[in-house]
Amino acid sequence: ATPTALLVGTGRGAQLGILIKGPEVLESTRRVDTVVLDKTGTVTTGQMSVVDIHVADGVQDEEALRLAGALEKASEHPIAQAIARAAADKLGDLPDVSDFRNSEGLGVQGIVDGHAVVAGRTALLEDWSQKLPPELASAKSAAERAGRTAVAVGWDGAAKAVFVVADTVKPTSAEAVAKLRALGLKPVLLTGDNSAVAEAIAAEVGIDEVIAEVLPKDKVDVISELQSSGRVVAMVGDGVNDAAALAQADLGLAMGTGTDVAIEASDLTLVRGDLLAAVDAIRLARRTLGTIK
Ligand code: ADP
Ligand code: MG
Numbered sequence: 001a002t003p004t005a006l007l008v009g010t011g012r013g014a015q016l017g018i019l020i021k022g023p024e025v026l027e028s029t030r031r032v033d034t035v036v037l038d039k040t041g042t043v044t045t046g047q048m049s050v051v052d053i054h055v056a057d058g059v060q061d062e063e064a065l066r067l068a069g070a071l072e073k074a075s076e077h078p079i080a081q082a083i084a085r086a087a088a089d090k091l092g093d094l095p096d097v098s099d100f101r102n103s104e105g106l107g108v109q110g111i112v113d114g115h116a117v118v119a120g121r122t123a124l125l126e127d128w129s130q131k132l133p134p135e136l137a138s139a140k141s142a143a144e145r146a147g148r149t150a151v152a153v154g155w156d157g158a159a160k161a162v163f164v165v166a167d168t169v170k171p172t173s174a175e176a177v178a179k180l181r182a183l184g185l186k187p188v189l190l191t192g193d194n195s196a197v198a199e200a201i202a203a204e205v206g207i208d209e210v211i212a213e214v215l216p217k218d219k220v221d222v223i224s225e226l227q228s229s230g231r232v233v234a235m236v237g238d239g240v241n242d243a244a245a246l247a248q249a250d251l252g253l254a255m256g257t258g259t260d261v262a263i264e265a266s267d268l269t270l271v272r273g274d275l276l277a278a279v280d281a282i283r284l285a286r287r288t289l290g291t292i293k
Helices: 003-015 025-031 039-043 061-072 078-091 122-127 134-145 173-182 195-205 216-228 240-248 260-265 276-290
Strands: 018-020 034-038 049-055 097-103 107-112 115-120 149-155 158-166 186-190 209-211 233-237 251-255 268-270
Touching: 003 018, 003 025, 003 276, 018 276, 025 251, 025 276, 034 039, 034 216, 034 240, 039 186, 039 195, 039 233, 049 061, 049 078, 049 134, 061 078, 061 097, 061 107, 061 115, 061 149, 061 158, 078 149, 078 158, 107 122, 115 122, 122 149, 134 149, 134 158, 134 195, 173 186, 173 195, 173 276, 186 195, 186 216, 195 209, 216 233, 216 240, 233 240, 233 276, 240 251, 240 260, 251 260, 268 276
Parallel strands: 034 186, 034 233, 186 209, 233 251, 251 268
Antiparallel strands: 018 268, 049 158, 097 107, 107 115, 115 149, 149 158
8 A cells, every 4th residue: 555545544534533543554454354342331331320239138228338339439440430429329428448459350349347348240259258149149140131230249258239230332332333244344242241241232232252251361362362263353442451452453443432551552543432433444444455456
């Protein structure tokens, strides 16, 4: 391709809300055959809210809210912020947390008002020998089948509550997935969230290949494995979690609404955080390079 044509391509990209790091990026964009989409903040808005709280026998909603809210206030995870906000809305000021610890992709723990509190995936609570009682386990499964994330919360040595957190699919995600397919690309959903949640969201937007329950540090390996199997991979993500995978992908696309770390690791930035711009980027690359050969 001539440098002039590539420059025209990158200029056209800017008009479409696509920031392209360098003209050479268009070349890798054209060869992509697989598009890996992060779930939270990419396919979904990532603006989460607590829609339900289930508690074990003898536990008050307010106690669960106060302990979980105080703990999650110390975390920046969107799920954590939703829980902290729900607690603050209902209870006002929350106690402070000490000995706070974050387990990437699993959840958090800390001491609140003298109680050791843990919140996150059931796998994390099970590390503490805290198993959900049957009524909470079934509330959790029902929420997950509906595409919602269930956060288990335990304190004083037992799992005692489940917070149901809902995210919403972005209005243009399904259309963008359909258009990626029409371009001959294979969409894949990648997430640290539970498989049932991931399957429900995938079904909602029309994706049939789902890779779920992947720890943040392992997302990069998923990309390498797809590449080893001969696929040319684009990855679209927004989070700190996604940075290594974005850098590993043949083409990294960051949501402009996402973190700086993700943007820095990427070749392209979709300014409006809209997946339809990923479709525009691929079309643009094909058009720019197709005409110059
Ligand atoms: P994603 O890949 O969808 O962006 P993450 O890898 O950040 O998700 O997190 C994976 C899962 O770990 C979440 O769906 C949630 O169940 C759990 N989790 C992570 N951090 C927290 C937290 N602070 N509080 C509760 N749960 C958490
Ligand atoms: Mg994300």
